[in-house]
Amino acid sequence: VIHVYALTEPAPELPDVQGIANRPVAQVVVGRVAAVVSRHANAAEVEVSEESLWAHEAVVEALMADRAVLPVRFGGDFDEDEALRADLEPRLGELERDLARLRGHVELGVRVLVRERAEAPASGRDYLLGRAEARARAGRVHDRLAELAVDSSVAPAARGDFLLTGSYLVERDGVAAFAAEVERLAADEPEVELVCTGPWPPYSFVDPAASGVAA
Amino acid sequence: VSTDLAQHRVALVDLVDRLLGKGVVLAGDITLAVADVDLVRISLRALIASVGSLEEDRDREAAR
Numbered sequence: 001v002i003h004v005y006a007l008t009e010p011a012p013e014l015p016d017v018q019g020i021a022n023r024p025v026a027q028v029v030v031g032r033v034a035a036v037v038s039r040h041a042n043a044a045e046v047e048v049s050e051e052s053l054w055a056h057e058a059v060v061e062a063l064m065a066d067r068a069v070l071p072v073r074f075g076g077d078f079d080e081d082e083a084l085r086a087d088l089e090p091r092l093g094e095l096e097r098d099l100a101r102l103r104g105h106v107e108l109g110v111r112v113l114v115r116e117r118a119e120a121p122a123s124g125r126d127y128l129l130g131r132a133e134a135r136a137r138a139g140r141v142h143d144r145l146a147e148l149a150v151d152s153s154v155a156p157a158a159r160g161d162f163l164l165t166g167s168y169l170v171e172r173d174g175v176a177a178f179a180a181e182v183e184r185l186a187a188d189e190p191e192v193e194l195v196c197t198g199p200w201p202p203y204s205f206v207d208p209a210a211s212g213v214a215a
Numbered sequence: 216v217s218t219d220l221a222q223h224r225v226a227l228v229d230l231v232d233r234l235l236g237k238g239v240v241l242a243g244d245i246t247l248a249v250a251d252v253d254l255v256r257i258s259l260r261a262l263i264a265s266v267g268s269l270e271e272d273r274d275r276e277a278a279r
Contacts, residue, residue, distance in 0.1 A: 004241055050227070053234050074234040076241030087242040095239075109229045155232075165232075195225040203237035 002028075002037050002084060003046045004076040005059040006069045006201065007095055010034040017062035020055040021045040030085050031092045033099070035072075036063060037084070046077055060201045068103035070095065071201040098207045105169050106199035108178055110145060112138040112164040113193040137189045138163035144185060148178050153204050163192060167204035175199055 003020060010029045019025045019038030023045070027034040036059065040046050053074060060071045078084045088095065114134055121127040142164055146152040155165035170178050179196060186194040 007239060048235070053230055056234060057230060071233075071238040073236070073238035073240050076239070078241070084241070109225075109233075111225055111229075197226045197229045200229070200233060201238075203233035206237070206239050 001040045001043045001046055002078045002081065003040060003056075004072045004078070004084065005036045005038070005056055006063050006071050007088070007099070008034050008036060008063055008067050008069045009099060011067060015062040015065065017059050018055075019059055020052045025059055028081055028084055030088045031096075033088060033092055033095050035084055035088065043077075048074065057201075064106065064199075064201045068099045069201050070098055070102065070206050071203045073203075094207060101207070102169075102202050102205060104172050105150060105202055105205070106172050106175060107202045107204055108149075108168045108170060108175065108196060108198035109200060110141070110164065110166045110168065110182060110197075111162050111195045112141055113162060113195065115191060115193045134163055134192055137192050141185050141189060141192075141194065142166050145178070145181065148174070148181055151205055167200075169202055169205045172199070 005019065005025065009032065010027060011034070014025055014027065014036065017025065021038075021040065023038040023040060025036055025038050028037055029035075038059075046052060056074050060069060063069045078087070112134075114131075121130055142152070142154060145166065145168055149168035149170050151169040153167045155162075168178065175198075182194055182196045
């Protein structure tokens, strides 16, 4: 089984990183795009698990350190190189354009969580008012962060106690300023909790036309 | 301590959301059984749910 981590540009060397199950990583070059892959005799090795997800991520992050990457959704597995090539060939143009667009950019994740109050709300009305207020705070957080970002995307529905699940595309040089702004917002909005993760590879910002989603 | 805990769990939720829900989709993806994804979502569900109950963790940490 061939497991694909990311699409990038062909380069003489790959970073010193191991793939899932400690397998070596290699490039399959198709035109001006290189798929970074690992090969597994046993398909069970590339099954989804917390460990394999982190291993996949580690490879993409290592690549991201010194080249443009389009992270591939976990599970892009093929039986043979030919099938992988056949999948990439029809969209090489879009993939190359997307690599150029995302070069030098990383993704930051910001979640806003409800911070529970010391005392329970006095009534259902108070509870609802509190929620509405917290949602407004989350909206302010998003608006400010979106201003700093090149692009942003928000998960459609708040899940559980997440008031905001936002992804922000920023230039690599802008990460420190973005993180500093998150700190400032956290201080300004003590009623909610902000958690920032990243820098991630730009998973949320690959072009649907190149990514295969629209196909 | 609770903040670190929150960060770790949120990082895991962020990881799952991104790797299983975003990124370039390759045709080989269809070989990933939907059931596999569901299993991961189920096994990680406790972690996701507990992000929303940080207060409990905070209380537990405080009780130590």
